[in-house]
Amino acid sequence: AQGSPLSPILFAFFNSDLVDQPVNFRGGASAFIDDYFRWRVGCSAEENLTKIQSEDIPRIEAWARRTGSCFAAEKTELIHFTRKRSEQLQGQVVINRKTVEPSPTAKLLGVVFDQELRWKEHVQQAIKRAIKVSIALGGLRHLRPEQMRKLYQACVTPVMDYASTVWHDPLRDKTHLRHLNTVQRTALIRILSAFRTAATTTLEVEAHILPTYLRLRHRAQNTTASLHTLPRDHPIWDTLRRAQKRRNNIGSHARFPLAEALKTMNLVRLDELETIDPRPLPPWRTEPFTEIEIVSDREMARERAEAVRSTSAIVVYSDASGREGHLGAAVVALDNNLEVIESQQVQVGPMDRWSVHVAELIGIFYAVSTVFKISHQLPRTEHNGTKTATILCDSRSAVQAIQNQGNKSGKRTIHAILQAAAEVQAKGIALRLQWIPGHCDNRGNDAADRLAKDAASPGKTHPFRPLLTRKRALIRDTIRAQWEREWKTSTKGGHLRKIDSTLPAPYTRKLYGNLPRGRAYLLTQLRTSHNWLSTYAKTFGFRDNDQCVCGAQETVTHVLVDCPNLRDLRRKLKSEAGDAFNSVSSLLGGSTERERGKPDTVSRARTVKAVLDFAEASQRFQSRAP
16 A cells, blocks of 8 residues: 555565566666666677667566566666767667667656766756755745754755765765855855855854765765675675775776765774664564663662562672773672672773763673673572572663664664573573662662773773764764864954854854844844945945944944944943953854853853844944945
């Protein structure tokens, strides 16, 4: 049925005979639901056409007769991928008694392929659709800057970025980027109500929106990292290995976007990433934990953790902690006298490659191993009486991740925990996993916490691979750092850098966030220096001089601090702004210190509001167009 989640799965079985073709250097086949595509690789277009007509089309037609299916000849497209123009429109094929001529473009899963794989037509269509959506959003009234920003990132950028990892070269696509930048610039002007003369780089920093080329590079690197976490027997690894070989090729051959993306990344670190197997665990498997207990009430959870010793023969505590950029995990087992009978420390690794969440999972993994070890150390008679072992962990998210597994970072660690727990269960031990609140004066949890802190030191003493989530965080931080370096060295936005040296920073979103359009218009004029003052008007030839009515040069600083004609208005501004009046940077919501917007946002917003009231009352920032 249309819309049924089962339909695509059933259809994959239905057309498996058609699609089941070897994918190699001679060609291959693939399909997505009812879209089927077959390709051939040869020395000439004539050779490929001969094989398609004599081998592929008869097999396709036979499959259609056997299954009662029908291929629509009017929807069938033929295209030659070659840069030899003499062969681009050569030949034809006949299917269902209808002739199909070569086409200069073909659309597959929303991507427009051209014969030379230069992607010009696809980018043009993407820009056309993005502009259409942007115009529609521009028709919405009474939206604040933050709302417009969210709409742009939710509705416009996905249209432009669709399949960018296929067509975008992170190191070369200047022509495509120039057109894509035009769409982003138009949206930024609308979001900030800025002058059209303001530089795109300035507007991107003010709206805190990544430049187009960095956004596409970020997307390419994230996709590349995700592909490297697939199992080594996944078909995509043939493509990844070929891209790694072509990464260092030097020449004028056609660029391979994936290989070009790899040039911007560290191959060694990519190969070290964890494996996230997309295949689910068998639903008929025996649950390795007899019970996973998460009590929502903190006090009740603490009481149940204290009482667990009366029902469990083995009680093990696990914890993880971080110190000085490194993570550690520890396991502690106590006897009935609350004395440590078994403990283990694990050096997890640096925080830029590991997270506290997965460090907690690693602690649980070693806690299961500790249960297995203690059970073998018990006397025979006592072992026969052992029925239950409980692992207490103070990370609710780690316990929940084991309870509800998914295809996410850390999956390999969870699978290792489940496998180890199944082995413990096979030895006749009922294994429980229970959440205990942290820092609740529990001797076992406190001992595990101390050992975990001691284990947080350089080194790695476990078999697991670094996390995809941390790799993505590193990619994000690297992209942000590059954006910051380029902004610091840019020739644009000099006035903005003077008043706010911490940019780009996310607090600018709060500055503009809920301002009405007219107020955002004023703030943009004040911060970018593209405004209706005489200095700007003279620069662009609207006026013959740059003088204020008082005779001095009319600049933003002069209007806010010095102009004698605004003395009465300035008295009110000074009383409302307080100490911030002593700095133009503070008046305009900026900072000259490396504080990344951490100062009191309430007082900053109050100061900016007072400045906007002053600017509006001064009438210096109203239109003075000739």
